[in-house]
Every structure is written in structure tokens, then in C-alpha cells.
Amino acid sequence: MNLRRNRHSAAREASQLHRRLEALDEARGLAAGALPEEILQEALEVIERASSRRSLSAEHTVVGFFGATGSGKSSLFNAVSGEEVATAAARRPTTSEPLAGIWGAEGSEPLLDWLEVRQRHHATPVPGFADESTGLILLDLPDFDSTRAANREIVQRMVGLVDVLVWVLDPQKYADAAVHNDFLAPFASHGAVTLVVLNQVDRLPDHEVRPVLESLHGILARDGLGKVQVLGASAVVGTGVDKVRAAIRQAATQRQALSLRLAADVTRVSARLAEASGEGEAVGVNGASKARLAEELAVAANVPLVVDAVVRSYRQEAARRTGWPVTRWLVRFRPDPLRRLNLRRDGAKPELNRTSLPPAGAPERARTDAAVREFADAASDGAPGPWRAVIRGAARDGREQLPDALDQAIASTDLKAGRKSWWWMVFNVIQWLALLTALGGFAWLGVLAALGYLQLPVPDVPLVQGWPVPTVMIAGGALLGIVLAIAAKFIAGAAARARGASARKRLRAAVAAVAQELVVEPVDAEAGRLRSFRKALQAAAR
Structure with a gap:
């Protein structure tokens, strides 16, 4: 009876030891690159020694x-x-x-x-x-x-x-x-x-x-x-x-000495890993810190400059299509702000292009570095020294790729630059009708002047409220064109601001996606690795 009881107890100890060894191996793998190699090697030796000893005579x-x-x-x-x-x-x-x-x-x-x-x-x-x-x-x-x-x-x-x-x-x-x-x-x-x-x-x-x-x-x-x-x-x-x-x-x-001995080895090396790791848990990534990072990177990546170009480009295009036909042609001599930044491609694949935004200078690089560092510091807050360094290192690795990635993200963002507004056509038709009306009045007066010059009978001109119709046509057409042009300017301003806001939202989303891939996810992964390491180490030490 005692022998059977001892064997059952030994089997239970062996099962518990197996789970602890698996947890120790998981903790060791998770700690790679964070804790000193000599301690990780010591843990590996315990695992290998336990595997060898358990495969021999129990x-x-x-x-x-x-x-x-x-x-x-x-x-x-x-x-x-x-x-x-x-x-x-x-x-x-x-x-x-x-x-x-x-x-x-x-x-x-x-x-x-x-x-x-x-x-x-x-x-x-x-x-x-x-x-x-x-x-x-x-x-x-x-x-x-x-x-x-x-x-x-x-x-x-x-x-x-x-x-x-x-x-x-x-x-x-x-x-x-x-x-x-x-x-x-x-x-x-x-x-x-x-x-x-x-x-x-x-x-x-x-x-x-x-x-x-x-x-x-x-x-x-x-x-x-x-x-x-x-x-x-x-x-x-x-x-x-x-x-x-x-x-x-x-x-x-x-028959428990084997399991107890190996369990003691696991306890000892687990304590060594815990000592090398230190106490504490990383705060990790939260929505506020992510939003702050994306906002700072958007400024550093010249998103405000692009949004301003979107607004000015829309206003310019609206003036070219809805302005007074007599003067709107002058707009053609002004370069499109988006085209100057290589952000208006008229059907070209954006992923095949780069922007012509100003290269990041010292202030922009400093702002990017500060934003990434602030984000990593916030995410690693509370973590013990070795893991804080790993979390910050993950952020630094992504930081080196940010300038090119952000430029490509902006280049790939659909700014809706070629999208027309429905009211342009309405204003354009009315503008041309007003111009044709004014030109009709000039033609009518011209015919009357020619007839008088040639000493031919000049027909009577209809009057409206005492004003000759050709004169009313000229004045009305010109006045209507000018009023429409002024109205179109105000409407275009409001529409441009709305389009700029929409572009800002899409650009920030693109910047946030880059930040998520290059900074947030690596940092979050390292913070999660610390949590998993803690959990595995607790299971190994228990």
C-alpha cells in the first residue's frame, strides 16, 4: 500500500515538474534579448539537465x-x-x-x-x-x-x-x-x-x-x-x-527525490531570472498615448502643409471653373499647390510616387524623436530596467524607418484632389449665360451704332423701366458674373475648408497606421512579452 501511495505521489510530482519545466522554457524564450545571456544559459542547462535525467532511470x-x-x-x-x-x-x-x-x-x-x-x-x-x-x-x-x-x-x-x-x-x-x-x-x-x-x-x-x-x-x-x-x-x-x-x-x-531535486533547480533558476528581471509591470500602450504620438508625427510629417495645399488647390480649381469668364483664365498661370508637392497625379499610382514635401530638417527630426521617446517612456513606465530598455529599443528601431514610411503614407493617401463639386457646373453655366447676355447687349448696341454710322434707319430700342434693353443686358450680365464670382469665392472657401478637414482626417489616419506598424505594435509586443514572461515565471516558480 505504501509503495503504491509513494508511486502515485511521485507521479503527481513528476507531472507538476513537467508543467514547471515547460513554463521555465517559455519564460527563458520570452526573456531572450532582455536578460543577460549567462542567466538564460543557466536556465537552458537546467531544462536540458532535467530532460536528460528524466529520460534515464526514474x-x-x-x-x-x-x-x-x-x-x-x-x-x-x-x-x-x-x-x-x-x-x-x-x-x-x-x-x-x-x-x-x-x-x-x-x-x-x-x-x-x-x-x-x-x-x-x-x-x-x-x-x-x-x-x-x-x-x-x-x-x-x-x-x-x-x-x-x-x-x-x-x-x-x-x-x-x-x-x-x-x-x-x-x-x-x-x-x-x-x-x-x-x-x-x-x-x-x-x-x-x-x-x-x-x-x-x-x-x-x-x-x-x-x-x-x-x-x-x-x-x-x-x-x-x-x-x-x-x-x-x-x-x-x-x-x-x-x-x-x-x-x-x-x-x-x-521516489520523489528526483522530482524534488529538479523542482528545486527550477525554483533556483526561476529566482535568478526574477532577480535579473526586477520587479514591476509596464503600463503598456493606451489610446491617449497613441493619439499623442500620431498627432506629433503628423506635424513632423508636414500634414498641416499638405492640408493647406488641399485647401488652396480646391479654391484655385473652383475659381478656374466658377469665376467670371473674363478674368478666370488668369488663374491658369498660377501653379497648383498639390502638383508642386507631387500630390496631384491625375490617375498615376500613388505607391509609385514620392512627395516633393520639404525633407525633414533638424526641428522635424527632433520632434519625431521626442514623440517616439515620449510614447516609449509612457508605455515602459513601471517596467523594470532591462525590460524598459527593450521596450524603448523597439521604439527606436521603428523610428529610423519613420521618415520614408510617413512620406510614402502621405503619397499614398487619396486627397480627392481630382474630385469635382456639383455646384461648379451650375455656376459655370450661369456665368457663361451672363457673359453671353452681356456680349449680346454689346452686339446689339454695335449693330445700332453701325446703322447710324451708315445713315440707315435705326429701329427703336425697347426699354425696361426707362433703360435700353442692350444696356440692361450688358450691365446685368456683367453684374451677375461679378456677383456669381464673389458668391463662388465664399462657397469655395467653405467647401475648401471641409475638403481640407476630410484630407486632414485621412492623412492622420495614414500617419497613425504607420505609427501603429513601426512604433506602437513593436512597443506593445514587448510590453506583452513582459506580461507573458511574468506569467510563465510565476508558473515555473510555483
Whole structure:
């Protein structure tokens, strides 16, 4: 029943670990380019190490014995193993390379190959501790304070690989800063798979054993390992060896050490990522900041100049079509404002053209830079330093492309420059009728003058309110033309302003689209990346 319960609990731990590893991998991918590469590499190593270890034997628990020179680590290893494994298994210096004591050979070989442990000893069963069904591997490792660099490298590697860490300390050097600062404190998150053994307690007077153990507890608490199990033992006289065996056996039979160890690795590297990232959340993009950015870019892109050209072009075209025919031809000598800016193309494809707007000078570039910087600052407000830099960097990348993109957007905007107004035709017809009426009056008077000059009979001219009809025709035609021209000017002014407002709206929409593509979306994506990173990191750390 206990075995079934342990297997069920181990399966649950493994499932939770799988989800956390996926979340860690997602957080690592999201943090690429924002956080230091060395921390991202550390996270990748944890993920790859977990993948490799989980693909190997889950039925074996790997317990590593770590200790300083003279701590009696190998002696304790032998005492727990129940035989002189460290001496009988290999002809080698005691702490030159890892030595494995194995209970449960099936499936252990690939795991030991991955651990790079060549010295292997299939240990004899120890009643109440381990037999072939236990699936236990004890590793006697080199001294972590060895003067040989190769030995220290082995220890550093094994600290990151074994399922359970057994730290063997001695009464003389149990408070040594090297072991606490370099090994124990960095692995404070691994308390669930850490066992600390104060060996050689037989060298202490009986009344000092308890105070020394309490002192060690206090030091471990400062290291963040206040809940770790601390045992006193003596490999020489056998004191406490059974308790060490019991603690190791419990870890092996519960079959959770593998998942707990890897989960602790995930917790540790998640904390490192969180520390490197910093606290805070970006405000992100909002409607007000987008509108402000579009407004500033529109000014920098000469939208007011284009709108003014649209207004003046409409007025000019209206005068050419509705003005007094006697003088309207003079308008033809005035260049069209839109054509001068290459914005009136009469059927040409706008995407194949560029505008002739003045190139952006220092004031326009400064205004563009300031607008983009203000937008990025507002969006990144609240974000921690590395992410604020990433968000601002995304805005800067788009800023370099803005001048050309804005010019093309303006060039591609339909300004309705060739669109005629219905009232032009009405005014034009009436203007010509008024002119023809005046010309008819001049012709009539001319005929009468010619007849008088030739001494021919001159017919009587009809009168209207005492005025000759030809005179009325001339005066009425001229007056009507002038009045229509003045009226058309006022109407054209109002219509031009309406067309300018419409053009302004379309131009601002085009500028806003460019800003959305080159600035807003990249900035929003980076702010969203931070939110996703936070979410994934929380799932990994949980």
C-alpha cells in the first residue's frame, strides 16, 4: 500500500515538474534579448539537465556524499554502505574520482554513464537499508576543497546532477565560510533534497555535541536552509549511522527525490531570472498615448502643409471653373499647390510616387524623436530596467524607418484632389449665360451704332423701366458674373475648408497606421512579452 501511495505521489510530482519545466522554457524564450545571456544559459542547462535525467532511470535515487578534506566523508560512505566500498572497489586515491555503490543494477548503467561515473561497485544488501529492489546509488565524491582543479570541477558538476545532496561536515570546519558561501547557501532552495551530517562527533565531549549541532543549525538557517535535516554521526564508532541510513532510505523509497531535486533547480533558476528581471509591470500602450504620438508625427510629417495645399488647390480649381469668364483664365498661370508637392497625379499610382514635401530638417527630426521617446517612456513606465530598455529599443528601431514610411503614407493617401463639386457646373453655366447676355447687349448696341454710322434707319430700342434693353443686358450680365464670382469665392472657401478637414482626417489616419506598424505594435509586443514572461515565471516558480 505504501509503495503504491509513494508511486502515485511521485507521479503527481513528476507531472507538476513537467508543467514547471515547460513554463521555465517559455519564460527563458520570452526573456531572450532582455536578460543577460549567462542567466538564460543557466536556465537552458537546467531544462536540458532535467530532460536528460528524466529520460534515464526514474527507479534509482542518486545520493552524493560531499565533504571537505578530513571530514571523514569516505568513512561515512563506507559505514552507510555496510562495507569498505571506497577501499575495496578500486585501486585509486581515495578522493580522485567518483565511486558508486549500487543497490539495484537494472537500469543503472545508462544513468551512471550520464553521470560519468566509471568506478562502480554493486554493493551487498544491507538489512533495513537497501537491496536489489531499492534502486539506490551512493556516490563518494572528491573533496570540494581539493587543491586539484579537476577534483573541484567534478564536485561542481555533481552538485548539479545528483538527486540528494549529503553534506558531510566535521566539528573543526563545520562553520567554514567556503562550504557555506560556495555550496550550501547557493542551494538554499534544495532543502528538501539536502541532508547535513556532522561527522566525527566522537571527537567532541558529550556535553558539546548538542551545542555544536545547534550552532550548525543556526548557520544553516542563515544560509536559507533552516528546515534541512541535520544529523550527528561518527563513522568510526557507528554513532548516528542508522539515522543517516534511515534518511537516505526514506528518500529512496518515497521516489520523489528526483522530482524534488529538479523542482528545486527550477525554483533556483526561476529566482535568478526574477532577480535579473526586477520587479514591476509596464503600463503598456493606451489610446491617449497613441493619439499623442500620431498627432506629433503628423506635424513632423508636414500634414498641416499638405492640408493647406488641399485647401488652396480646391479654391484655385473652383475659381478656374466658377469665376467670371473674363478674368478666370488668369488663374491658369498660377501653379497648383498639390502638383508642386507631387500630390496631384491625375490617375498615376500613388505607391509609385514620392512627395516633393520639404525633407525633414533638424526641428522635424527632433520632434519625431521626442514623440517616439515620449510614447516609449509612457508605455515602459513601471517596467523594470532591462525590460524598459527593450521596450524603448523597439521604439527606436521603428523610428529610423519613420521618415520614408510617413512620406510614402502621405503619397499614398487619396486627397480627392481630382474630385469635382456639383455646384461648379451650375455656376459655370450661369456665368457663361451672363457673359453671353452681356456680349449680346454689346452686339446689339454695335449693330445700332453701325446703322447710324451708315445713315440707315435705326429701329427703336425697347426699354425696361426707362433703360435700353442692350444696356440692361450688358450691365446685368456683367453684374451677375461679378456677383456669381464673389458668391463662388465664399462657397469655395467653405467647401475648401471641409475638403481640407476630410484630407486632414485621412492623412492622420495614414500617419497613425504607420505609427501603429513601426512604433506602437513593436512597443506593445514587448510590453506583452513582459506580461507573458511574468506569467510563465510565476508558473515555473510555483
